[in-house]
Structure formats: structure tokens, C-alpha cells
Amino acid sequence: MKDNDLIINIENLIVHYETEEGTVRAVNGIDLKMKKKRSIGLVGETGAGKTTTALAMLRLIPDPPGVIKNGVIVLNGENILDKSVKEMENIRGKDISMIFQDPMTALNPVFTVGEQIAESIMLHEDVSKKEAYERAKELLEMVGISGNRANEYPHQFSGGMRQRAIIAIALACQPKVLIADEPTTALDVTIQAQVLELINDLMEKHETALLMITHDLGVVAEVCDEVAVMYAGRIVEKGSLEDVFNRTKHPYTEGLFNSLPNIKDRKAKLKPIPGLMPDPTNLPIGCAFSPRCPYANDICREQKPVPRWISSTHMVECSAYDDPSFHIARREK
Amino acid sequence: MYKYIIKRLLLLIPIMLAVSFIVFFITDLAPGDVVDIISGTEMSVEDKEKLREEMGLNDPFVIRYFRYMSGLVRGDLGISLVTKKDVFQVYISRLPATLKLATAGTVVALSIAIPLGITAAVHQNSWRDSGSMVLGLLGLSIPTFWLGLLMIIIFSLKLGWFPSIGNEGLISVVLPAITVGSGQAALTMRTTRSSMLEVIRQDYLRTARAKGVSEKVVIRKHALKNALIPILTVAGNQFGIAMGGAVMTETVFAWPGIGRLIIDSINNRDTQMVTGAIILTTMLSSVVILLIDIAYAFVDPRIKARYTK
Numbered sequence: 001m002k003d004n005d006l007i008i009n010i011e012n013l014i015v016h017y018e019t020e021e022g023t024v025r026a027v028n029g030i031d032l033k034m035k036k037k038r039s040i041g042l043v044g045e046t047g048a049g050k051t052t053t054a055l056a057m058l059r060l061i062p063d064p065p066g067v068i069k070n071g072v073i074v075l076n077g078e079n080i081l082d083k084s085v086k087e088m089e090n091i092r093g094k095d096i097s098m099i100f101q102d103p104m105t106a107l108n109p110v111f112t113v114g115e116q117i118a119e120s121i122m123l124h125e126d127v128s129k130k131e132a133y134e135r136a137k138e139l140l141e142m143v144g145i146s147g148n149r150a151n152e153y154p155h156q157f158s159g160g161m162r163q164r165a166i167i168a169i170a171l172a173c174q175p176k177v178l179i180a181d182e183p184t185t186a187l188d189v190t191i192q193a194q195v196l197e198l199i200n201d202l203m204e205k206h207e208t209a210l211l212m213i214t215h216d217l218g219v220v221a222e223v224c225d226e227v228a229v230m231y232a233g234r235i236v237e238k239g240s241l242e243d244v245f246n247r248t249k250h251p252y253t254e255g256l257f258n259s260l261p262n263i264k265d266r267k268a269k270l271k272p273i274p275g276l277m278p279d280p281t282n283l284p285i286g287c288a289f290s291p292r293c294p295y296a297n298d299i300c301r302e303q304k305p306v307p308r309w310i311s312s313t314h315m316v317e318c319s320a321y322d323d324p325s326f327h328i329a330r331r332e333k
Numbered sequence: 334m335y336k337y338i339i340k341r342l343l344l345l346i347p348i349m350l351a352v353s354f355i356v357f358f359i360t361d362l363a364p365g366d367v368v369d370i371i372s373g374t375e376m377s378v379e380d381k382e383k384l385r386e387e388m389g390l391n392d393p394f395v396i397r398y399f400r401y402m403s404g405l406v407r408g409d410l411g412i413s414l415v416t417k418k419d420v421f422q423v424y425i426s427r428l429p430a431t432l433k434l435a436t437a438g439t440v441v442a443l444s445i446a447i448p449l450g451i452t453a454a455v456h457q458n459s460w461r462d463s464g465s466m467v468l469g470l471l472g473l474s475i476p477t478f479w480l481g482l483l484m485i486i487i488f489s490l491k492l493g494w495f496p497s498i499g500n501e502g503l504i505s506v507v508l509p510a511i512t513v514g515s516g517q518a519a520l521t522m523r524t525t526r527s528s529m530l531e532v533i534r535q536d537y538l539r540t541a542r543a544k545g546v547s548e549k550v551v552i553r554k555h556a557l558k559n560a561l562i563p564i565l566t567v568a569g570n571q572f573g574i575a576m577g578g579a580v581m582t583e584t585v586f587a588w589p590g591i592g593r594l595i596i597d598s599i600n601n602r603d604t605q606m607v608t609g610a611i612i613l614t615t616m617l618s619s620v621v622i623l624l625i626d627i628a629y630a631f632v633d634p635r636i637k638a639r640y641t642k
Contacts, residue, residue, distance in 0.1 A: 060542055092545040100536060105537065107537055107540065155638070169540070
């Protein structure tokens, strides 16, 4: 991988929420690289730290209680954690944009959809209000909504249309990086596919890098080139789509696949991962997944695992592989 | 929208009927009558009784009420029992002073309440929040007349910056407006704070921030417009009430407004004046409240959609 292909480079990012009840260790030292025009899926259960990672990339972690304790987030060769408030405002929406999970609440109810799209353009480009509004109409057309609905308010739009409008806002200034935080979770299944297709098309057209946050492995398979699996604030496995899907290494990733329904064997029961995500204020000493892991041994429970590169693209963080003969039950394809 | 406004205006008719009856009935219950007041001590009991007969005060309540109402439906509020002046004319002559005080008071209230309320919400649980809340509590609990007198002592008598009484020019409205406004500000501020607190954690503010909108604009534009409805309701109702005259403040500052007109008329048992003034004030307040309801539609498109249904 050439370094000039890199658009985002996150190193050892640590984010805590310091509350009165204790320190919530949301993100515990993650490394993530995003390449230009490529899409990466960030997968994990609710509470794994996916959204916190994304918000850190925009420096939008609610503070207090959120604090970025450590790490660098390099965008275009510059660490955005060193940027001033004003500089950050210029980066948001222009270099990095974000689509949020719930389209029903992500649009401001008292401004028209057109105004909300045009605002983004006016913030980052030197255009008149009228020009910005015309551009907003074009953007609506781009996401498949008639431009003359720009003067309508969010409550006049359906959920799918709202999410399209939010995509139009996020792409208004052609950002280099788009973060999509579970963009389809709140939508009807029939609309989900449409929205994913739209995101896919627009990524290719605008040559934007995409960070797709999801707990849905189907979405990842549909959209992403690479996958990073997150658990309790760590990336436990990452690699190309083929690496993670076909040559799965981490027991947690295996658990995620096992909990998917099997279309070939409809009678088979779902196999959920037993137990719950550990309390982020009180993480286990060793591997955070060890209490739920069917393969866990004493070393797993006592020592933090370290990243292990299986190939130049495939990383797994699991101490069980210290034993060369170890393999998980899921077969390689 | 027009249909809605017409419906609301028609609703004023039963309200007016009810108010006129209640006011007429209550003033009738008050002991003594206008003849006792205007006659003084020299007039004999027989002469007084003759006067009452002439003025129709001895007629039964129902007769007097219908006589009054037959004038009212023709738009005639009658003449003052004391000064013999037209009730409507007197009311109109007092209105500008009350309008001036109510407007100035609301301006003072809003310019204190909204910035402080927003600051309190944005910095929830900080010293700024508690500071604003303490100020609000003071505003609510300090009696109007005491604050008015205190300000007259300091700013009129000691420093000589403002006149202590009367309504002459803009400068004379400053002290009464602060007196009226500080009481109003307290409630409006608490409303602003709680309304902003509800809005401030909404997802759409995060969307705005993610677009690159500065924090200042996020709060003043995106959040405030959403928080405005309850603020508008409280401030508008207070303005509507102030239109009926700020009795305490008008008394302390000898302000020639509606409040004092009503108080003086009650003291004189001038039932015509009292009833007329209260009916007109009710109408005025109702119109103000209707205007606020219409203003909702311009703040929140979802309410507008409901009106047009």
C-alpha cells in the first residue's frame, strides 16, 4: 500500500467518557487506515465503540463527558486532533461528512430540506444563497427526489426520502471521506437496498472513501472492500472482504457469522453469541471477548492480545493463535 | 389558515358574553354605589335615592344587564357614571400609555430572559446555570412595588437619571419597563432554559455540526427556532396580560394606563367604566393571543400544516 493512497490514518485512538459513575472506555487504542475511493466496513455490536470512533473523526464527541485521551487522526497528512475549532468547522462537511442512523430525527423540522442542503454549500463554498439553493435542488435530483420538493419540510418526506436528503447534505460539498453510521438500520427492508445502492453509486461517481458503520454483515458484503470488526473498543480483526468473510480468524467474527440465519438450512436454529458485551467501565484484564469465547484459555483471560498479521492485509487480535495448531470451527472457503 | 383565523375570531363572541356577565355580576356584588362616591356628604338621603332612580341603579339586576347588553351588541359601551365621558373614548385615550409600557416591558423581559436562558441551558449545571436560576428566582419573588420604589429612590431621587412619575418621552418608560420586565423575565427565562435543554440534545443539531456549522449558529439558529414555541407562548401571554395594565407598576410610577383606569373606576364604583374597560382588555388580550397562535405557524411548519386542515 502506497502512503499517498491514504486518506485517513487513525493510530492508537483512545476515547473515554468520564462520568460520575466511572470512566467508560469506549475506544481503547484502535488503528485504522482508509484509502482513497475505497470503502471499509466497521462492524460490531451496539456499544462496541463504532459511533464514538466516527464522531472522533469529526471531533464531535460530546465533551463533557467525552475525552479523546490519545492517538492521532491524520487526514491528508495533517492530524485533525491538532486543529483549531475554526479549522475543524471547515473540515466538517467539506473533507469529512457523516450520515446518521435515524433519518426521522437527523433533519431539522423547522427548515426546508432545500435550505438544509444549501446551508452546507454556503458554509464551504463562495456562492450566493440562490446558487446554493439551485445546487441543493440538483443534489436532490441526484439522490432521486424531484428538485421542486426542495421547499418542503422534513415532515412531508418519508423515512427513505429523508435518508436520501441526508445523503444529499453529506455529499453536497463532495467530501473526500464519508462516514455512514448505520444508514439503513432505521429503514424498511425494501428501502434499505435502494439506499445502499445509492450510496454505492455515489461513492464511485464522486471518488469518495467510505466508512460504513454497521452491525449488518449483509450490508458489508454489499458495499465494502475491507472490513474491520470491533469489540469493546478494539479492532479484533480486519482485512479485505475476502480475508474476513472467507478466511475468518477471530472467534468473535465467527460468532457474528454463526448468528446469521442460514438460508440453506431453514430449520437450523440461530446460534447467538452467549453472554453480553462487557461493561465498558469495567473491562476484563485479558481479552475483552474471553468471557464469551468458546476457545478461551487462561492466557486469554490474563493477557491482553496483541495484533497478529496473518498476511499483508489480514490482522487478527487473538492470543489463541500463539498455538500454531489453533483454528476456529468455521471452515475456510 | 384564514378559516382558522375566522374560527378563532368567532370564538371571541361567547368569550365576550361570558366576560361581560361575570364582570357585571361581580361589580354588582361590591358594596356601595357610585352615588355614594359622587354625592359626597352634603346630599340628603332622599336626593341620593332620587339620583339612583334617575340613573336606573334601582332597577333589578336582569333589567340593568339587558340594558347594558343591548348597548354592547350595538358597540356602545355607554358613558362613565362619574365623568359622563364615553367609556370607549376614555379607554382609547389611556391605551397608548399601556401599550408603550407593555411593549417596553416585554422588550426588557426578552432581552434578559433569552440570552440568560440559552446560557443556562448550554452550560447546564455550571455556575452560569445556577447564576441565571438565582436571578430568575429573585425576579419572580421581588415584589413589583418594592422594586419600583427602590428604583425611584436610586435612579430618580439619588442619581436623577430618570423621572420618577408620569409618561413623558421615552426616558420616562425606562424604570417602569424594568419593573414590569424583570418579573416577566424570570418566567420566560426558565421556559427558555427548559425548552432549549430539550432541543439541545436532538440529532439534527449533530447533523448541523457535522455540516460544519459553527457552535454559535447551531445554538442561535438551529436550536433556538425549535425551542421558540414555548418561549413565544409564555412571553406572548405575559404581553397579553400586560395589555390589561400593570396595576402595581402603574400605581407606583403614576403611569396613566389602563391598569390605573380600572383601579380608579372600581374605587369610584363606576360600573360602566369597569365593565367596559375589562371587556375591551379581554378582547385585546384575546387578539394578542390569536396573533401568537398565528405566529406559531411561521415558526413551525408542522403547526401550519395542522391549521390548514
